[in-house]
Amino acid sequence: MSTTTPRSRLAPDERRTQLLDLGVRLLATRSVEELSVELLAEEAGISRGLLYHYFGGKHAFHEAVVRRAADELIARTAPPPAGDPVERLLISMAAYVDYVVENYEGYLSLVKGASSGNAALRSIHDEVRRALTDRIFDEDQSGLVPDTPGTRLVVRGWSAMVEEAALTWAAGDDGIPRDALVVSLAQSLQALVDVAP
């Protein structure tokens, strides 16, 4: 929106979306637990009461922000609609690694289930995993991985490996270049499929 547009002109849905986007930006450098209604209210310059109006309780607020962050992750890591399957996987892995670096704290807290038994957050994490792995078996990706019980299991394991490796790499300082990591993550899918049960 233009800076001259008064806040009151925004429809409630637009305002909620704007607040969610701000929440997602704040979550990038914070764990889910550290992200609070108080902080968002302060950053947005509005009252906590109004935020509760938009989001309900604390859990609903966390869930809405994490869900939007997850949607963003899924959208950003979508492979191009056409092209060489290996090339498309490389592009998707590169986007994933960059997302993890840019949103390290919030993403780590989602993955580690540090969400204190919040079943909604766990289910969002499952959705992200599923979205990323189901893509491998989408018909437009066919040719990369045959669809068998063994490769389904391998791809699921691969997604856990990619997550762990990207988070470990982003947290550390082991001198591995970003591009070398991306290529390795992409190649590891084929390597694992070759030894699938």
Next chain:
Amino acid sequence: MSTTTPRSRLAPDERRTQLLDLGVRLLATRSVEELSVELLAEEAGISRGLLYHYFGGKHAFHEAVVRRAADELIARTAPPPAGDPVERLLISMAAYVDYVVENYEGYLSLVKGASSGNAALRSIHDEVRRALTDRIFDEDQSGLVPDTPGTRLVVRGWSAMVEEAALTWAAGDDGIPRDALVVSLAQSLQALVDVAP
């Protein structure tokens, strides 16, 4: 102990160990949350008060049982002290898969961090992961995987993959034979090292 030995003859340490073993057995088919002092007291035929005497509070009780379960996992999956590295890895993977099947509920709850923000349980899970992956780089395993930043990252990712694949396989009914899974998990280490960054 012999069934004719009165309970009072046991030293406090032995009694505590006996109760921990019972807790580990109960945990096999229950999540950490479902395992309670009340249940253990009932199964052991002693008072809750005595259990609190042995374990302190609820968190300390959970932590003690999970730690013993983790020690058991690490011991059971230890590879033989000598022999062909590939063969030793196969034996270790077979023991791991069998452990996951036999202790599915308790192990799943540990891995999923369903422990409601209990940092002690998360740290035990980290210890298990580290014990299993550090073995790969033990000097007696040398020859299997060269020790570089890239292979360290790959082995860490591989451990997450093995965990996810074994839990998924144990929960499902996809027709993949146990031995095929074990071979695939062992071979996947070499396959991933071959494409390490």
